[in-house]
Amino acid sequence: KAGVTQTPRYLIKTRGQQVTLSCSPISGHRSVSWYQQTPGQGLQFLFEYFSETQRNKGNFPGRFSGRQFSNSRSEMNVSTLELGDSALYLCASSSGLGTPWRGANVLTFGAGSRLTVL
Amino acid sequence: DQQVKQNSPSLSVQEGRISILNCDYTNSMFDYFLWYKKYPAEGPTFLISISSIKDKNEDGRFTVFLNKSAKHLSLHIVPSQPGDSAVYFCAAGVQGAQKLVFGQGTRLTINP
Numbered sequence: 001k002a003g004v005t006q007t008p009r010y011l012i013k014t015r016g017q018q019v020t021l022s023c024s025p026i027s028g029h030r031s032v033s034w035y036q037q038t039p040g041q042g043l044q045f046l047f048e049y050f051s052e053t054q055r056n057k058g059n060f061p062g063r064f065s066g067r068q069f070s071n072s073r074s075e076m077n078v079s080t081l082e083l084g085d086s087a088l089y090l091c092a093s094s095s096g097l098g099t100p101w102r103g104a105n106v107l108t109f110g111a112g113s114r115l116t117v118l
Numbered sequence: 119d120q121q122v123k124q125n126s127p128s129l130s131v132q133e134g135r136i137s138i139l140n141c142d143y144t145n146s147m148f149d150y151f152l153w154y155k156k157y158p159a160e161g162p163t164f165l166i167s168i169s170s171i172k173d174k175n176e177d178g179r180f181t182v183f184l185n186k187s188a189k190h191l192s193l194h195i196v197p198s199q200p201g202d203s204a205v206y207f208c209a210a211g212v213q214g215a216q217k218l219v220f221g222q223g224t225r226l227t228i229n230p
Contacts, residue, residue: 004161031216042122042207043162043220056217090161099213101150101167107218109154109161 002027004093004110012116018079021113023091025072031055031096032074033107034066037088046089049074050096081117088112121145122210124221132229137195139224141208144189148210152218153182153193156205165206166193198228 005024013019025032033056034046045058049068066076072093078085092107094100100107123142131137139153149170154162168175168182168191175182181194195202205225209218 033216035220040222042124042222043209043218045217045219048216050216056215058217092161094216096216099150099211100216100218101152101169101211106152106164106167109163111159111161 004091004108006091006110006113008113010114013081014118015081017081019115020075020077021089023074023110025093026108029093029095030072031094032068033092034076035090037090083117086115086117088114122208122219122221124208124224126224128225130227130229131198133200134197137198137226139193139206141191141221142189143210147212149213150211151184151191152209154207162207200228200230202226203228
């Protein structure tokens with residue numbers, strides 16, 4: 001079974017630009033979640049999509065947005081980039097049919113997209 | 119507001135000995151807890167979980183202990199192996215919500 005695929009793996013942008021990151025979940029998984037990892041902050045929840053609908057949202061500004069397509073692939077977009085947006089952005093997929101602490105509901109993460117904002 | 123805290127940024131343990139990683143939380147509404155392991159350039163991988171109705175869960179060399187009154191959980195790895203060197207994240211969640219709250223992580227180094 002192929003894992004969660006994130007593209008691009010690395011990218012460099014400048015302040016004010018926007019960026020789009022892509023995530024292909026494990027086949028059959030309908031839930032895709034996005035997390036931001038920064039040094040000292042751990043992973044912080046951005047949002048979660050299930051069957052093309054945003055089900056949960058974290059405490060990030062509106063510059064951070066996402067969407068999910070009918071094939072469960074997801075994209076997240078960050079507009080008007082700031083230096084503080086430099087981070088590893090992780091995508092995770094699961095069945096989405098129960099709470100994510102066991103079995104097929106456990107989150108499986110991709111390797112992440114490392115964004116550097118200059 | 120850091121609801122899940124891992125107060126030790128790093129831990130060094132001799133191969134073959136026990137590794138104990140700690141995690142504290144503040145939200146008494148959490149229903150379940152998980153540990154993830156992360157190697158460099160890879161995504162976090164699920165290790166073990168525990169429901170709030172249990173106080174212990176074992177899976178091979180890994181055991182998670184939950185002390186609800188102290189709002190504390192720990193991960194024990196026995197015996198520690200070089201391949202266990204990684205960053206370990208504890209996470210918590212509420213039943214019905216597809217959202218995990220993670221700690222900052224603890225870098226575990228196993229010395230030969």
